Amino acid sequence: MDRISIAGGRALNGVIQISGAKNAALPLMIASLLTPDRLTLKNVPNLADVNLLARILRNHGLDFTIDGKRAEPSPHMGETFHLTARDIVDTTAPYELVSRMRASFWVLGPLVARCGQARVSMPGGCAIGTRPVDLHLMALKELGAEIDIDGGYVVARAPNGLRGARVEFPKVSVGATHTALMAASLAKGETVLENAAREPEIGDVAECLVKMGARIDGIGTSTLRIDGVSRLEGTVHTVLPDRIETGTYAFAAAAAGGDVELQGARRTLLEAAFEALEQTGAAITDTDKGIRVKRDGRALEPIRIETRPFPGFPTDLQAQLMALMTKANGTSVIRETIFENRFMHVQELARLGADIQLHGDTATIKGVKALRGAQVMATDLRASVSLVIAGLMAEGQTTINRVYHLDRGFERLEQKLSGCGAQIERIVAG
Numbered sequence: 001m002d003r004i005s006i007a008g009g010r011a012l013n014g015v016i017q018i019s020g021a022k023n024a025a026l027p028l029m030i031a032s033l034l035t036p037d038r039l040t041l042k043n044v045p046n047l048a049d050v051n052l053l054a055r056i057l058r059n060h061g062l063d064f065t066i067d068g069k070r071a072e073p074s075p076h077m078g079e080t081f082h083l084t085a086r087d088i089v090d091t092t093a094p095y096e097l098v099s100r101m102r103a104s105f106w107v108l109g110p111l112v113a114r115c116g117q118a119r120v121s122m123p124g125g126c127a128i129g130t131r132p133v134d135l136h137l138m139a140l141k142e143l144g145a146e147i148d149i150d151g152g153y154v155v156a157r158a159p160n161g162l163r164g165a166r167v168e169f170p171k172v173s174v175g176a177t178h179t180a181l182m183a184a185s186l187a188k189g190e191t192v193l194e195n196a197a198r199e200p201e202i203g204d205v206a207e208c209l210v211k212m213g214a215r216i217d218g219i220g221t222s223t224l225r226i227d228g229v230s231r232l233e234g235t236v237h238t239v240l241p242d243r244i245e246t247g248t249y250a251f252a253a254a255a256a257g258g259d260v261e262l263q264g265a266r267r268t269l270l271e272a273a274f275e276a277l278e279q280t281g282a283a284i285t286d287t288d289k290g291i292r293v294k295r296d297g298r299a300l301e302p303i304r305i306e307t308r309p310f311p312g313f314p315t316d317l318q319a320q321l322m323a324l325m326t327k328a329n330g331t332s333v334i335r336e337t338i339f340e341n342r343f344m345h346v347q348e349l350a351r352l353g354a355d356i357q358l359h360g361d362t363a364t365i366k367g368v369k370a371l372r373g374a375q376v377m378a379t380d381l382r383a384s385v386s387l388v389i390a391g392l393m394a395e396g397q398t399t400i401n402r403v404y405h406l407d408r409g410f411e412r413l414e415q416k417l418s419g420c421g422a423q424i425e426r427i428v429a430g
């Protein structure tokens with residue numbers, strides 16, 4: 001298994017190009033199941049999760065090609081995917097595939113909306129918590145689907161099609177909003193989704209659906225009104241920039257010190273994270289091409305924050321912020337309110353010398369003078385990258401094991417960081 005080795009203590013100076021958002025690319029690819037026509041997606045990041053989803057969708061009969069695929073993908077442009085689900089040949093998403101990537105469960109909504117039936121394996125738990133699917137099922141039931149659980153599979157049936165309904169989510173869920181939005185686009189009549197997630201990736205999918213012929217009002221708000229249509233068409237859509245990747249490199253620049261321009265980044269996608277970063281003492285300015293993050297020799301100020309659905313501080317940046325705060329000039333408090341077990345990075349940060357106490361959903365981080373490099377490993381994507389940030393701040397050598405987590409969500413991470421002066425390299429397993 002590959003590892004990443006970092007010699008810490010070097011400032012970051014230069015330019016990093018932000019890739020297309022993984023968490024928009026995945027549901028956009030799934031939206032291709034809603035139409036027999038071709039959906040072209042531009043700026044798709046080259047990531048393990050994206051490639052795995054393409055394989056999963058092929059299983060349903062999707063025809064999938066990549067434009068101008070080269071051995072060395074262009075460093076500054078994502079790939080262009082052409083996805084055509086002319087005939088859905090199989091409405092089952094088997095355990096072997098769904099268990100490898102949770103977001104693939106989201107095929108359920110489009111499949112039952114278009115084909116009147118779907119059989120999708122329950123995704124099961126994962127490293128960051130139990131992550132149930134009850135809200136997805138509730139939404140589909142409201143839209144008229146019959147739902148059974150059979151042998152670990154969700155079986156959804158709507159032989160006469162789905163029909164519009166009012167769906168009020170008792171809790172904000174990104175995935176359940178995707179499921180309901182996609183399904184309602186092909187339902188008969190009007191659907192109103194209340195307390196819908198407002199994450200920018202939902203807006204990106206909604207904009208793409210509108211180009212495909214869907215009628216959606218309220219994009220970007222927590223009430224989405226969808227007037228169902230009988231058929232959606234193909235279109236061309238560009239995936240929005242990855243706000244979590246943006247925040248990760250912004251925190252990395254603040255952690256290592258230096259001056260980094262994040263080209264393609266959009267401030268409106270992560271106001272809360274930038275506010276937090278400014279409180280720590282980093283300077284953030286808009287440039288013609290994106291956003292510049294700068295921190296001189298000043299000490300990092302501690303922070304008190306809790307994760308919240310958008311537009312609040314994202315759970316997907318919690319681990320990275322915690323890594324940054326390990327060397328703050330005082331005690332920080334971070335409360336995780338979205339997932340119940342998203343602190344797997346704490347014990348690994350402690351290996352580097354961080355002083356973190358956990359009480360339930362709250363981490364108290366006492367800033368230390370220095371971190372020292374060590375061997376670490378992480379169990380999920382964002383936790384892994386928090387260790388990269390800590391490695392950049394630590395004295396000496398840090399080796400991060402289980403790099404495949406990083407490959408799921410960060411495109412060319414080592415190249416992007418080493419382009420700014422970091423001493424980081426991948427040690428390929430022999």
Ligand code: EPZ
Pocket residue numbers: 023024026103129130131132133134135136137171172173174175176197315316338339340381382409
């Ligand atoms: C999406 O996951 C993201 N994944 C996650 O990013 C992100 O952390 C999460 O949203 C929150 O922002 C993708 O976009 C592919 P949720 P999702 O449904 O949709 C509970 C990453 O690192 N819930 O918004 O699965 C759930 O347990 C990943 O890129 C129910 O109770 O998250 C959690 O506590 C990790 N019942 C809360 O809602 C349900 O039916 C929010 O989860 C569904 C969710």
